[in-house]
Amino acid sequence: MATVTPTEATRAGVAPRWRLRVLGSARVPDRLALAALALVLLVAIFGPFFEPHNPRLAAGLPFQSPNGAFPFGTDDAGRDMLSAGLSGLQLTMLSGIAIVGVGLLIGGTVGLIAGSAGGLLDSVLMRITDLFLALPAPVLAIAVVAAFGPSLFHTLIAISIFWWPYYARLIRAEVKAFAARPHMEAVRLARVSRARRLLRHLLPGAIPTAIVAASLDIGAAITLLASLSFLGLGAQPPTPELGSLTAQGFANLQTGWWLAVIPGVLVFVVVLVANLAGDAIRDILERR
């Protein structure tokens, strides 16, 4: 501590660096939740590399119940459900993260501008936000799919349009609270440039709240995406998405119960882990 290297003290960087330090003092249940999230993420990212079969092609006889060769059984076309589940997990998980990420990016930008500018610009941006908040997600998704044809990508766009306004409001409120702190006046008197004041002295204050909200929301985003796909408004067969896999399995519930139950349970596990981890992150950041 006694000596400081030049880079340490003058390094630019927006991210508050207390995040990793507080992890060390986290409670055991919080650590377990974060470990579970890490495990699910690892499986979601690298799972498809270990698929025993191509999830889009038949690998054996149809309607095989779970057995040694096919631990999760096969579907009506003889495709391996383990491989389909792994690919679906990846697609669903990453789509959920993408929705929240895009939402944070758009919402964060709008919120930062509105919260720091105030006045007319603030009012205009927030009324536009209110407009988007009034859109019902399923109706919007149906409209987009009707206009552009059903595909996972179109559904993602529809959900993202519906998702960002929450973050805009949240981050605007945080930014406004920090903008009223004397340190913003102090850096203004110190002639720090406007962009730097916003990105370095104001925005990082909203990051903990944004992280907490986003981590709690990933589960909700996954649920919404899977629900829309289940209704046929998202990924289309044979794209292995957990929602559409469940829907397909539902059609064959009497011949193969596992076809609907396995992807359904996967959605359940992923959302549960995401919510527990979100709670853990909130505990850690807000206990600071």
Added chain:
Amino acid sequence: MTAPTSAREHVAEVVDLHVELTRERVSLPVLRGIDLSIERGEIVGLVGESGSGKSVLGLTMLGLLPEEARPVVHGSVRIDGTEITTASAAALRDFHRHRVGAIFQDPMTSLDPTMRIGKQMLEVADSTAQVISLLKEVGVPDPARRVNSYPHELSGGLRQRVMIAIAIAGSPRLIIADEPTTALDVTVQAQILELFARLREELTCSFVLITHDLAVASQIADRIFVLYGGRVAEIGPTSELLAAPAHPYTSALLRSRLDEEADKQFMLPTLSGEPPDPRSLPPGCPFAPRCQFGEPACETELPGLLLKGDRGNACRRSDEIDLNGSASARQRWPADASVDLSTAVVEARSVEFVAAASGVFRKRSAVRILYGVDLTVGSGESIALVGESGCGKTTFLRAVASLVKPTGGSLVVSDPTPQMIFQDAGSSLTPWLSVGEIITDRLRGARMSAEARRERMLETLALVGLPEWIASQRPGRISGGQRQRVAIARAIAVPPQILLCDEPTSALDASVAASVLNLLGDLRRKLGMALLFVTHDLGVARLVADRMAVMYLGRIVEIGDAEEVLRNPRHPYTQSLIASIPRPGGARARVTGEPPSLFNPPAGCAFQPRCPSAVPACSQRRPNLASSGNGAHLVDCVLEERL
């Protein structure tokens, strides 16, 4: 170890009290062996800096230690026959209702904001008639009407009086007041302290006055306990303790006091370092790391309290050291201030400021904060703006910093980048950046390489007396005094022509504040900066300022040489401010009431309703600023015009 228990009746008896509290899952020893006894009708002052344990001692005596801190209490606290440490919940309830009264710093948090005063007080009083007589007892004017007020409709001083009325309602034998006057203006503080002294006579109850300010305690306390690091450092009857302190800490506190007698040619004598942190208490005497008389044994042996009659102290060497000798070793300012009054840094001509108040249910009404302020700050000059809350001193400072725009008059500041130091240093620093980043951000405008910026940042840190390792710390991880030094470092990284200070020491412990004031005085002389210093504390103003401007309700009512204004105040308001400074033996509360509401300013002279020497003309017209004695001393008073 307790004081000799003669025939005198003891209302409270604390014996070898140890209290541990849990903070952030670490158990901290907050009190480490306190002995204390309070006689009937006695006022005892508990004086200590932050972390001394004074408030925890108060809460322990009240039986109100917070459950979530998982208090571990050893020892005995016996108050009026009740053993608090082992009392049952029912016994504690009875104790709170009839034996003890509590007064805290902020009455707004203790009073229920949704309940009228009269109704709240019925919880401790039997009838509305009794409520009214209680309010009358504590000096609330027009009590029959006040019982229908909500707490927010009362001024801070009146709220505190209501709290006192609640505290005395059960005719307690002991009242514990924790910083009861800290949030109040100095003229109101004098009134409240006088009220305590009067109640003690009338009710023959005892008071424990917990305060960070030795002067406040010395005004009404019979005996003073000085706490340091969770232990008693010194006990004594007030006058003896002030006249001849026996513990080096008490002596240092007294010397760093900003009184009217201190010689301005010298820097304030200060203590190095800061009060000890309960997380890392030294094994020996808690004061040893800051003590100039320390010897190796002080660092390892925890000294006990040595009692001699009424007095006692916890210094191993109190018999051998000469505390008065050390007082003579005072340091002169290393340089003289270079004041050039012919060039003005700030030129204010009848500066006005009207704030637009807005409310959803109220009609929009504007509130006038500055009524035409004239002030010229010469190059290198130091001016103190003194006044109570709401007088507009901070608004004027913010106008000079161009943080608010005056709505009238002309304000010319020749420095394009005046710098400002805020009251709460912590909130003026970006919490997620390191100290080094905060300071180098000030240097970004200049064409400097990253290396040069870093070089300059480290030089500046050295200039404000901070070690180099602070550069990598975030503001939350350093102490309050260090944070204020960081704020000063950022302000002078590029030396401004004028440094604006908004009560920079009022949130600091006395021993730390003195060294920050020394630093400001030193930097001002070294860098040739002008200083515009806002404070409510006349002692601070006298020390830092060449000239002093006293403000009341948006106007400068008296301005002149700082020494001259203090020694020969002309305006009745200045006179009452000076009389209200807490001092041993009692300040004289010369004025009644509190500063008027900005929404409803009085006619004529703003001070006229409170003025002890008002004449009919005062309420009819505004006075003109008249010069008194030499031309530089101006007074805004009708009486002065006649002379």
